[in-house]
Amino acid sequence: MKKFSLPGPRGLAFDCVTRSLDGGADAQAVLDDALSSSDLDQRDRGFVTEILYGYLRMRIRLQTVLNCFLSNPDGLPAPVLRVLGMASYEIMHMDVPAYASVDWGVDSAKRLSRGKLGGLANAVLRKVARLAEDGADEDFFRRQTQGDVEYLSAYYSCPEWIVELWLDSYGREKAEMYLDAQICPPAAGFVLNTKDKEARKAALTLMEENDFIESDGQAFAFYSGYRPQVFKELPKEVFARQSYAAREALSVLEPVKWAVPVWDACAGRGGKLRFLNSKGVSPIIASDPHLRRLSALKRETPSISAFRASAINPPLAYSSIGTALLDVPCSGLGVLSRRPDTKFKRTPDDVASLIRLQSKILENSWKTVRSGGRMAYITCTLNPAENEVQIASFLKKHKDAKLVKEWTTPPESELREFFYSALIEKN
Incomplete structure (x- = not known):
């Protein structure tokens, strides 16, 4: 079995968090890789998964708690601070005996600091355990923060720039619905x-x-x-x-009525085209720029004609497609419940770059659609600039484009994932 930085299932979870946040790897991919190389039983696998995703969802909230008991949190080595956060997650949000979480945190801090920070870890985690017994409610986080944005960021464990974006875009009530959803496990x-x-x-x-x-x-x-x-x-x-919310975003566009052939321009592993297949939509062609995804698509759906290509510069003849399906790259702010590491990796600059990319994909894919055909646009984000504003801008540029339908997952959805989709017809 592969050796980890720290022993046991918690050590595996610690390595997964580190690889995801410091190495930039996708958390689910890291977890899959780690579990495949371990001999943990099913119970321990579930334990590792819960710690990884729970810590990533609650990281900012947990750091706010730790800051109450640390005089200089920025002066601690990042691995030790991470251990304290993960142990605090267990104490505050899992049905685990507090002493077991404290013992692991203390032992891990000793290992990572060559014995120097065990005492500090013990004192801090015991205070966290007492706080957990008393209950860290909304009022506690209001007392620890200044201003509404900082409070919402701390309590809902979401970066301030996302909090501000949602407040400005959707208003307080909807923004809090979205914030609450992203700290809960998705359906x-x-x-x-x-x-x-x-x-x-x-x-x-x-x-x-x-x-x-x-x-x-x-x-x-x-x-x-x-x-x-x-x-x-x-x-x-x-x-x-399969994400039900993702399927719903495609289903509401009524693909059985689409002109064919349908080109799935950002096909990934083929989840959307399998849905189209099940509804009798044919013929379908698919493309994706990523070789690994394309290989998986061909392996899992061999009946579909698939090729490697980017939707930015599609190798298709003008007016040759009945419907272009564009599940475009986006900031992913609608699926933070499933991919909580995203909120620590995305920046406002990333979003601006993605908006430009989406615009290019729309423009160049439109050229492939014949008169009377359609273009379906889907994102998994909560950002009007990538959704409604992006489509409105496209419609303004193209007088031959007509909006047929526009839809967003309702904010009260218990799926806890939020998609946007639009269907445009070419006159």
């Missing part, structure tokens, strides 16, 4: 291949049990951690994980 989405007899029977059973958040009869969204009994009896090849 678990599954899709069944109902062409299979057993999968179809399972779907009917699930509909009768009615334990889901949302369903369209083929796809289901469940509260995080819930896994239906019927899945244990199904072959793995007839059902798969």
Whole structure:
């Protein structure tokens, strides 16, 4: 088994956090890699996953708590501060005996500081444990911060620039809904291949049990951690994980009415085109600039014609496409519940660059769409500049473009993921 910086499952979680935040790697990819090289049982795998994602979701809140008990937090080595944060997450948000979390934090701080900071870690984590017993409520965080933006950032564990963006764009009520959603685990989405007899029977059973958040009869969204009994009896090849919110953003555009051929211009691993396939949309072609994603797409959906290409400069003839499906690169601010590391990696400069990229993709993809055809635009972000404003700007430039539909996941959605989609017709 691979050796980690610190021992045990917590050591694996610590390494995952470090690789994600310091190395810039995607948290889920890091976790998958770490678990595949370990011999942990299912319970410990779940424990590692909970610490990784929980800490990333609550990192700013936890740091606000630690700052109450540290005279110079910036003077501590980053790995030690991270250990204190992870141990504090266990103490404040998990059903773990506080003494076990304190002991791990103290031992890890000693290891990382060659014995120098064990006493400090012990004193701080014991104070965190006492605070957890008393309850760290909203009033506590108001007392520790100055001004509304700083309070919202600390309590909802979200960078101030995102808090300000959402307040300015959506108002206080909606902004708090979005902030609350991103510190909660997202819904678990599954899709069944109902062409299979057993999968179809399972779907009917699930509909009768009615334990889901949302369903369209083929796809289901469940509260995080819930896994239906019927899945244990199904072959793995007839059902798969899929974000229900992402599927919904595509479904509301009514793809069964699209002109064909459909070009999935940012296909990824092929989740969208599999949905289109299941609805009888044909023919479909797909492209993606990333070789690894494209290889996975070809392996999992061999019947689809796929090629490597960028939607910025598509190698397709003018007016050759019925519908261009653009699931464009975006800031990802709508799916922070699923990808909490994103909020520590994105910057306002990144967003400005992405807006320019999206505009290029829209412009060049539009040239491939024939008269009477359509262009579908989808993002997984909460930022009008990438969504409504981007589409309004495109429509203003193109007199032959007509907005057919525009949709956003409702802020009160229990899916806790938020998508934007728009459908444009070429006159």
